[in-house]
Each structure stands twice: as C-alpha cells, then as structure tokens.
Amino acid sequence: MIILTSFALSADFDSLCVAAHCRYPLGMEDGRIKDHDITASSQWYETTGPQYARLNREEGDGAWCPAGLLQPSDTQYLQVDLGQLTFLTVVGTQGRYARNSGNEFARMYRLNYSRDGLLWKSWKNRLGDKIMKANDNSYASVIKDLHPPVISRFIRLIPVTQVPNTVCMRVELYGCPWHDGLISYSSPEGQQMYSSPGYPIVSLNDSTYDGVHERRKLSGGLGQLTDGVIGQDDFLVTRQYHVWQGYDYVGWKNGSLGSGHVEMEFVFDKQRNFTSMKVHCNNMFQSGVKIFSSVSCSFKPRLLANWEAEPAEFHTVLDDRNPSARYVTVPLGRRTAKALRCRFTFADMWMMFSEISFQSVNTVIPTQMTPVVTSAWPNEESSMPTTQKTATNPSVEGQPDNGNTPVLIGCLVTIILLLVVIIFLILRCQYVCKVLEKAPRRILEEVTVRLSSSSDTVILQTPPVPPRVSQMDPPYERIFLLDPQGQERVELLACGGGYAEPDVTQCTPHQCFHNSVPHYAETDIVSLQGVTGSNMYAVPALTVDSLTRKDISVAEFPRHRLFFREKLGEGQFGEVHLCEAEGLPEFLGEGAPLPDRDGRSVLVAVKQLRADATNNARNDFLKEIKIMSRLNDPNIIQLLCVCVSSDPLCMVTEYMENGDLNMFLSQREMESTLTHANNIPSVSLSDLLHMSVQISSGMRYLASLNFVHRDLATRNCLLDRRLTIKIADFGMSRNLYSSDYYRIQGRAVLPIRWMAWESILLGKFTTASDVWAFGVTLWEIFTLCKEQPYSLLSDEQVIENTGEFFRNQGRQIFLFPPPLCPSSLFELMMRCWDRDIADRPTFEGLYQALRPHVAL
Structure with missing residues (x-):
C-alpha cells in the first residue's frame, strides 16, 4: 500500500489534488515502456543509446548520451512514445553514474511534446519560461513538477548547456492515462474585466493554451480548461503564486461576442459515446458572474461530417443564494x-470556466456473432471457418483432400459441440428466467467501469517524490457481484424479461452491474418512496404493516394557515416548500419543539x-407520516402536524433558519485572526466537533430503533442559530444537490459517493452502511464542504472503487485526510470505511468517542 504524503505547498491544497492523484511512473524504470518506444536524435556509442535512458538503471554504459560535445545551439533530444494520450505531471532526471565511473549530466533541459507525433509544441511554465533545471551531479535524481501539466503521447527531452559540454541523461515520466480523449478545444479568447479606477485589470485569458491564437479565437490546442486546477469561489484569488488576478478562470463578457452565448468546439482522439460533460463554473453573482443558464x-460523428440536426440541451438551476463555484454536470444522452460544439448561454454579465471534462466510452459497433473456427496460421483467411476457406480456394476445387480430412472432421465436431453448448445455455437461460421473473431488478443502469489509472491504495495528497514500482500494475479486474448473503460470486444478466447466469469469462464490467442482484437484500426492511422518490428511513416491516388515521399521532393543521415562501426542491412524487405557519405555536400548545421566534413567523418545511x-x-x-410522528429526539427533524383530510397530502416539519449544514459550512472559513479582523463568517474546530457529536447522537437514536437512514450527508442536516443540528431528508429533492446523486435512467437516484460498498454492489442497507455514510459526512464537515467526496473520480469510477473494497487487494482509493482534521478523528473515519462490516464502529461507540472532544 502506498500512501502519498504532503510536502511544502506552493499553492493551495485543493489545486494540487489532481496532481496528487496523477503521479504514477509511466514505465521507463520498470520496463513497461519498451526499448523500441525510446528513440533519440543521436547517440555517442551503441552502449549509450536511448534504450539505456532509464531512471535508476545502469545498463549498457549507464545512460543515453548524444553524440559529441553538446553545443549551446544544438537540439539533441531523447524521445519517448507513451503509447496513448497521457496526463503528464512530473519529470525525473539523472546523469550517467555508470557504477562510479561516469560523470556526465544535464544541468538544464527543455521539454517538447506532441499528441499525434507530427505537430510538436514547446512546454513553458505559467510565467513563460521554457528551461527546467535538472541535475547537479551524476547520481541523484531530480523530480520536477510540470506547472502546467502536459497532455500528450510523445515527449522529447532536450538537454541545454551554456558552454560546450558532454551530457548524459536517465529519465522517468510520471502521470496517468488521459481517458477524456480530448485532443483540442476551440473557443473565443478570454477577456479582460475592468474594475473600479485604481484597481488592477482582471485578465481572464487562457494563458497556457498551446494551440493557435489568431483573430481573438483559440483553436487546435488545450490549456487551462484541462490543466486540473479548479478555480476558487472568489475568482480574484488564485491557486498559484506570482500570477495575476483571475488567472485560474477563462471568462467572457455578455454581449462582447455579438451574441448571448459562448460557442466552444471539442475534438476527441476517436469516436466516443458521451454520457456527460462537467463544467466547473464561477458563481460569484455579487460581481455579475453566474453559471451558464x-x-x-x-454532435459530429466524423470530422468531415456535418453537425447532427438534433442537439442535446440542458437548462441549469440558477442559484442566487450560494456564491460558491461549482461543477455543473450536463447529460449528453x-x-x-x-x-x-456547445453553446453556453449567459445568465449574467460574466461567465467563467476553470475546468471542462467529459465522461465517455469508446464507441463499439455491435456485430452479429457467428460461431467460427480459427486456424493457427496468421493470415487473413484464418478467421474464416475451414469449410468456407475450402469453398473459396479455386486451387483445391474438385480435388481430393487427403491431408486435410482429419482437420475438417475435427472442425465439424467442434462446431457441433459448440451448437450443443449454445442450445444448453439457451434452455438454461429460459429456465432461470422463469424462476427469477418476479425478482426485483437491480436499479443500477449499464455503466462503463474504469479508473483514470491503475494504482495501489492512494490517500489523495501530494507526494514529495512520485512512487516507484517494480513491475507493471495489473489491469483492474472484473467486479463480481455477491449473492445476498455475500458468500459466493453471482452474476445475473437480463435475459428475455428475467435473469440468467452468463459465462463469467465473457462478462464485461458494465454487464456485471446491469440488471443483476436484487437491490434490497434485507427482506425484513421496507422502503418508502415518499415525496423525494426515495425514502428517509428503511424501517422494520412490522412498524408499517397497516395504517389508519388514528395511527397518526400528530394533529391536522388548517391548510389555509400555511403561506408559501420558497420552493426548496422537488422529487419524483411531490415537492418540498418553505412556508410560514400562522398560529402554529398556539396550535401545538405548551412544549412545542419550535425555535425562538423573536416576533417573527414560524418557518416550517412542508x-x-x-x-x-x-x-x-x-x-x-x-x-x-406514521413513522415520523413517533420519532422524538433533539437531533432528528420532528413532524409537527399534517394536512391529510384533503388532497394534496402534506406533512409539516421543523425547519432551521440556518438551512442545511452543507451550505452553512461552504460559506465559512476556519476561525482565525484574519476572519475576525475582516468579519468573515467562520467556524471553530470546537464547532465542527460539536456538530459531529450531534449527528452521531441522532444516528444513535435511529440505530436504537433499528432504523436505517440510507442518505446521511451534510445536505440532510439542518442547522439553527445555536448550531443545533437535526437530521432530515430534504437533500435528494433539492436541485442544488442533484450532482450528489447518481441518476438511474427513469428509475431512481443513488448517493453513491456516500454509500458503502455493500450497498452499491449488493443493495444491502444496514446501520453499518449508515456508519460508512457518517464517516463521509465527517469528512465533509472537516473540509468545510468545499469539495464533493471523491471529486476527482467520475460516478462510474466511484462504483468501480467499491469493487476494489470488495476484492480487498489493497487497491481501493480512500478520501484524503482533511487539512483541518485531527489525526485521531481521521482514524475514526477510516474505521467507518472498514471493508468488513462487523469491524465498523457502532453509532453508540462513535458518540462515546466524539463526545469527550467537545469540551476541548
């Protein structure tokens, strides 16, 4: 297991998350990059050829050395073909040590790169410098981060010298595969924002763009929108030092382009099947900046084809309450x-992007498969059945074939056996389908499972030196789904309306997820659809067996006393409204669980x-309603009254004036002298611990009743002025948090980034899976909700990561330790994410572990 640790940061921690997740050796040292993929402009001797330019290796005469003395004007290079588009983040170099007999090294070098091997580009840092410092001796390795990183397939290292000298180099390249497949984007150039007199001009240009820049148009390259640096809430604050304000964003002013939109074109390495596009936008609406409306x-299937007539359109939900920058996920169907070609429509004076990424899969054209028998000879005819090759060969037509008769007989026997096997599988499929035709189908839609790189266990932080590996990491294995008891491997695919067992050797990852095991493995649990289209609690079946009006222990409230104020969200079956309830304290009587009103109307959620x-x-x-009316805990949202005498049915619950915990924390910073001096909203470490204790207390109460929440997260925790937390269930219905849920087409949504591996793979929801979600909720709290869990992974990659938890081979990716979090608390989070369900702590244990820290 490799745990990457942090080093002295030259930029904000968040800006380095992508680099921390993408710093794997690409194969110079361990041999994954083959000798024929390493070339050079020249070499001194055969024993100092490019194949010997491998970091920490001393084969041949110890390194690559270009021929003769290197002159200051020379352009000698070492070229590496990475075999695929790669996100290159780090370069490591050494000189020639040759077992203490060599003393040649490069003090400086330049880096050129190409995505197609034809058009070469020169790397330069964010300040425009092209020269990188290299080695001071022949034996030590020097690791240099690329700021900005490079997206390329071909890399050239060009040693640089100021005086004639002999140089030798050994190198390693670090990064990860560029699975987006994006090779260029085109857009209008970024513009300048002129603020008040005396203040600097904010330049929102794409400063690292490596394509053509002419006539105020960028084309044929990549730049800041693919460099992995995510802009902050305040677009004037940058992740990098020594750069201008607004550097992290590319921005355009409404009306300056002659239209109310920004048009961008994206070109990919091959034809792909696009699922979604994620655009990181600024939303600092106080300065006239909003996400696109x-x-x-x-879509264009081929570069020379016409654009298809029917576009994919998406309308965003504009948010004038939370100025935080955010990702907007655009479904591409x-x-x-x-x-x-995407046209982004302005919602305000300015629109600013810092990152754009795509989720897609390589297009596979389905073909009708027929049984064939292949020959051992590697020629074009070898893929044809033997009988067909005989018929198409005129040289043997009408002649006896004595030598090939046994081969023909063997082929015919093989074909017959294959037909028998196919018939058997069809019959078995029909049988299993009949047996299981009433079984509930798994709600996960077909997904393509991949990770951005094959890696060992990584806690996402930035390493001082990229990890070394001794051999090629094996590719990710197929995920096998378990039966409800988790004892054996079971894979069930859709078959004629039911289910059938497939050949596990032919099962692809997306097939293994599609229409597989029943979603609810716990037969004694009942799920409620409710307003959100899902449920707040999964509860023992005996508590909801029958229901009459007398079972509801809260009173009927006059509907005309509810005054609509705001729509909080909507779900599959209804809506959640923020309302004022007139006369509610008097209606409920003494001891009603209502906040101090201070003469104001009582706000309730309906x-x-x-x-x-x-x-x-x-x-x-x-x-x-029946269940909610019987819950009574200071940290659980309470049902106050109902309106069920007529349609539409309503339930009225508490609502806290500070809203949900996610929004509350995301608008605050950690308490410090600076926040006090500038009146910046802040929270203290003791506040965060107090919140954590309250959530554990509320969940302890639910666990004591054998209730399973199934959607515990900061978005489902409401907060009052006294920082009292009450656990609720509004998050799923709110458009603001739609990106937190993985939508199953036409069926349901799942908070997969908070779900335990057994909930995703087995559909098993228990108190232990709530404990897992509690660990993620703690992580949210101590990151001040500035980042979505596993923000560097797509939804499909999150699902694949749960498979790594199941396989338990040390390859699973954990959330990184929040910078604000005490180490003992992060250890508690890690226990919540234990692979073995029985080894996770209980909510009682979590409460007892957290409570002593509140007084600190």
Missing part, C-alpha cells in the same frame, strides 16, 4: 461523436404529495 451541444401520485406513493407517504 443553459447549454446546447451538437449517450450520443456518439468525435467532435462536439412536504406535499402530488395529487396525481401513484397509490403506492400515497400509501408510502402516509406510512412515512
């Missing part, structure tokens, strides 16, 4: 293309079921 993307909701949804809504 809508986007329309057109699995459209196939090699190029995209969950309203649509009048056209299904009967199942209606019954679930009433059952949820």
Whole structure:
C-alpha cells in the first residue's frame, strides 16, 4: 500500500489534488515502456543509446548520451512514445553514474511534446519560461513538477548547456492515462474585466493554451480548461503564486461576442459515446458572474461530417443564494461523436470556466456473432471457418483432400459441440428466467467501469517524490457481484424479461452491474418512496404493516394557515416548500419543539404529495407520516402536524433558519485572526466537533430503533442559530444537490459517493452502511464542504472503487485526510470505511468517542 504524503505547498491544497492523484511512473524504470518506444536524435556509442535512458538503471554504459560535445545551439533530444494520450505531471532526471565511473549530466533541459507525433509544441511554465533545471551531479535524481501539466503521447527531452559540454541523461515520466480523449478545444479568447479606477485589470485569458491564437479565437490546442486546477469561489484569488488576478478562470463578457452565448468546439482522439460533460463554473453573482443558464451541444460523428440536426440541451438551476463555484454536470444522452460544439448561454454579465471534462466510452459497433473456427496460421483467411476457406480456394476445387480430412472432421465436431453448448445455455437461460421473473431488478443502469489509472491504495495528497514500482500494475479486474448473503460470486444478466447466469469469462464490467442482484437484500426492511422518490428511513416491516388515521399521532393543521415562501426542491412524487405557519405555536400548545421566534413567523418545511401520485406513493407517504410522528429526539427533524383530510397530502416539519449544514459550512472559513479582523463568517474546530457529536447522537437514536437512514450527508442536516443540528431528508429533492446523486435512467437516484460498498454492489442497507455514510459526512464537515467526496473520480469510477473494497487487494482509493482534521478523528473515519462490516464502529461507540472532544 502506498500512501502519498504532503510536502511544502506552493499553492493551495485543493489545486494540487489532481496532481496528487496523477503521479504514477509511466514505465521507463520498470520496463513497461519498451526499448523500441525510446528513440533519440543521436547517440555517442551503441552502449549509450536511448534504450539505456532509464531512471535508476545502469545498463549498457549507464545512460543515453548524444553524440559529441553538446553545443549551446544544438537540439539533441531523447524521445519517448507513451503509447496513448497521457496526463503528464512530473519529470525525473539523472546523469550517467555508470557504477562510479561516469560523470556526465544535464544541468538544464527543455521539454517538447506532441499528441499525434507530427505537430510538436514547446512546454513553458505559467510565467513563460521554457528551461527546467535538472541535475547537479551524476547520481541523484531530480523530480520536477510540470506547472502546467502536459497532455500528450510523445515527449522529447532536450538537454541545454551554456558552454560546450558532454551530457548524459536517465529519465522517468510520471502521470496517468488521459481517458477524456480530448485532443483540442476551440473557443473565443478570454477577456479582460475592468474594475473600479485604481484597481488592477482582471485578465481572464487562457494563458497556457498551446494551440493557435489568431483573430481573438483559440483553436487546435488545450490549456487551462484541462490543466486540473479548479478555480476558487472568489475568482480574484488564485491557486498559484506570482500570477495575476483571475488567472485560474477563462471568462467572457455578455454581449462582447455579438451574441448571448459562448460557442466552444471539442475534438476527441476517436469516436466516443458521451454520457456527460462537467463544467466547473464561477458563481460569484455579487460581481455579475453566474453559471451558464443553459447549454446546447451538437454532435459530429466524423470530422468531415456535418453537425447532427438534433442537439442535446440542458437548462441549469440558477442559484442566487450560494456564491460558491461549482461543477455543473450536463447529460449528453449517450450520443456518439468525435467532435462536439456547445453553446453556453449567459445568465449574467460574466461567465467563467476553470475546468471542462467529459465522461465517455469508446464507441463499439455491435456485430452479429457467428460461431467460427480459427486456424493457427496468421493470415487473413484464418478467421474464416475451414469449410468456407475450402469453398473459396479455386486451387483445391474438385480435388481430393487427403491431408486435410482429419482437420475438417475435427472442425465439424467442434462446431457441433459448440451448437450443443449454445442450445444448453439457451434452455438454461429460459429456465432461470422463469424462476427469477418476479425478482426485483437491480436499479443500477449499464455503466462503463474504469479508473483514470491503475494504482495501489492512494490517500489523495501530494507526494514529495512520485512512487516507484517494480513491475507493471495489473489491469483492474472484473467486479463480481455477491449473492445476498455475500458468500459466493453471482452474476445475473437480463435475459428475455428475467435473469440468467452468463459465462463469467465473457462478462464485461458494465454487464456485471446491469440488471443483476436484487437491490434490497434485507427482506425484513421496507422502503418508502415518499415525496423525494426515495425514502428517509428503511424501517422494520412490522412498524408499517397497516395504517389508519388514528395511527397518526400528530394533529391536522388548517391548510389555509400555511403561506408559501420558497420552493426548496422537488422529487419524483411531490415537492418540498418553505412556508410560514400562522398560529402554529398556539396550535401545538405548551412544549412545542419550535425555535425562538423573536416576533417573527414560524418557518416550517412542508412536504406535499402530488395529487396525481401513484397509490403506492400515497400509501408510502402516509406510512412515512406514521413513522415520523413517533420519532422524538433533539437531533432528528420532528413532524409537527399534517394536512391529510384533503388532497394534496402534506406533512409539516421543523425547519432551521440556518438551512442545511452543507451550505452553512461552504460559506465559512476556519476561525482565525484574519476572519475576525475582516468579519468573515467562520467556524471553530470546537464547532465542527460539536456538530459531529450531534449527528452521531441522532444516528444513535435511529440505530436504537433499528432504523436505517440510507442518505446521511451534510445536505440532510439542518442547522439553527445555536448550531443545533437535526437530521432530515430534504437533500435528494433539492436541485442544488442533484450532482450528489447518481441518476438511474427513469428509475431512481443513488448517493453513491456516500454509500458503502455493500450497498452499491449488493443493495444491502444496514446501520453499518449508515456508519460508512457518517464517516463521509465527517469528512465533509472537516473540509468545510468545499469539495464533493471523491471529486476527482467520475460516478462510474466511484462504483468501480467499491469493487476494489470488495476484492480487498489493497487497491481501493480512500478520501484524503482533511487539512483541518485531527489525526485521531481521521482514524475514526477510516474505521467507518472498514471493508468488513462487523469491524465498523457502532453509532453508540462513535458518540462515546466524539463526545469527550467537545469540551476541548
């Protein structure tokens, strides 16, 4: 297991997360990069050829050495073909030591790169310098981070000298595969923002763009929108030192382009099937900056083809309350293309992007498969059945074939056996389908499972020196789903309306996830759909077996006393509204669980079921009322009253004036002298610990009743002025948090970044899976909700990572330790994410472990 540790940061921690996750040796030292992929402009001797330019290796005469004395004007280079597009973040160099007999090294070098092997570009740092310092001796390795990183396949290292000298080099390259496949984007050039007189001009240009820049248009290159640096909430604050304000963003002013939109084109290495586009946008609306209001993307299957007539359109939900920068996920509907053209519509005076990424899979054209028998000879005919080759060969037509008769007989026997096996599988498929036709289908849609790189266990931090590996990391293995008891491997694929067991040797990762094991493995748990389309609690079946009006222990509130103030969100079966309840304290009487009003109206959350909701949804809504009416804990949201005498059915619950914990923390900084001096909203470490204790206390209460929440997160924790927390269930219905849920087409949504591995793979929801989510919630709290869990992974990669937890081979990726978090608390989080369910702490244990720290 490799744990990457931090070093003295030259920039904010968050800006280095991508680099921390993408710093793996690419294969010079361990031999994954083959000799024929390493070339050079020249070599001194055969024994100092380019194949010997491997870091920490002393084969041949110890390194690559270009021929003769290197002159200051020379351009000798070592070229490496990485075999695929790669996100290159680090370069390591050494000189020639040759077992203490060599003393040649390069003090400086330049870096050229190419994505196609034809067009070469020169790397330069963010200040425009092209020269990198290298070695001071012949034996020590020097590791240099590339700021900005490079997306390329071919790399050239060009040693530089100021006086004639002999040089030799050994190198290693570090990074990870560039799975986006994006090779260029084109856009209008970024513009300048002129602020008040006396203040500097904010330049929002794409300063690291490596394509053509002419007529205020960028084309044919990549730049800041793919460098992995995510801009901050305040676009004037930069991740890098010694750069200008606004450096992290590329921005455009509304109206300056002659239209109300920004048009960008994206070209990819091959035809792909696009699932989504993620755009990181600034939303500092106080300065006239907002996320785009809508986007329309057109598709081109080939570069020489026309744009398809039907675009994919997406309208965003604008947020005028939270100025935080955020990712906007744009669904692309699995459209196939090699190029995209997207038009982003302005919502305010300015629009600013810092990163754009794509989730896609390589297009696979399905073909009808027929049984064939292949020959051992590697020629074009070898893929044809033997009988067909005989018929198409005129030289043997009409002649006896004595020598090939045994071969023909063997082929025919093989074909017959294959047909028998196929018939057997079809019959078995039909049998299993009949047996399981009533089984619930797994809700996970077909996903393509991949990780941005094959790696050992990594806690996402920035390493001082990239890790060394002694051999090639094996590719990710297939995930095998377990049966409900978790004892054996079971893979069930859709077959004629039911399920059948496939050939495990032919199962692809997306097949293994599609229509597999039943989603709910716990037969004694009932799930409620409710307003959000899911449920707040999974509860023992005996508590919701039947329901009449007398089972509801709260009173009927006059509907006309509820005054609508704001729509908090909507779900599959209804809406959640923020309302003022007139006369509610008097209606509830003495001891009502209401906050101090200070003469103001009482704010409540009203969950309203649509009048056209299904009967199942209606019954679930009433059952949820019954359950909620019986919950009584200071850290659980309380049902106050209901309106069920007429449609639409409503339940009225507490609402805290500070909103949810995610929004509250994301708008604050850690308490310091600076925050006090500048009146910046802040929280202290003791505040965060106090919040953690309250959440553990509320979950302890639910666990004591054998209730499973299934969606514990900061978005589902409400907060009042006294920092009292109450656990609720509004998060899923709020558009603000739609990106926190993995949407299953036409069926449901899952908070996969908070879910335990057994919940995703087995559909098993227990108190132990809530403990897992509690660990992620703690991580959110101590990052002040500035980042989404596993923000560097796509949804599909998060699912794949759960498979690594199941396999338990030390390859799973954990969340990195929050900088604000005490080490003992992070150890508690890690216990919550234990692979073995029985080894996770209980909520009682978590509460007892956290409570003593509150007084500190």
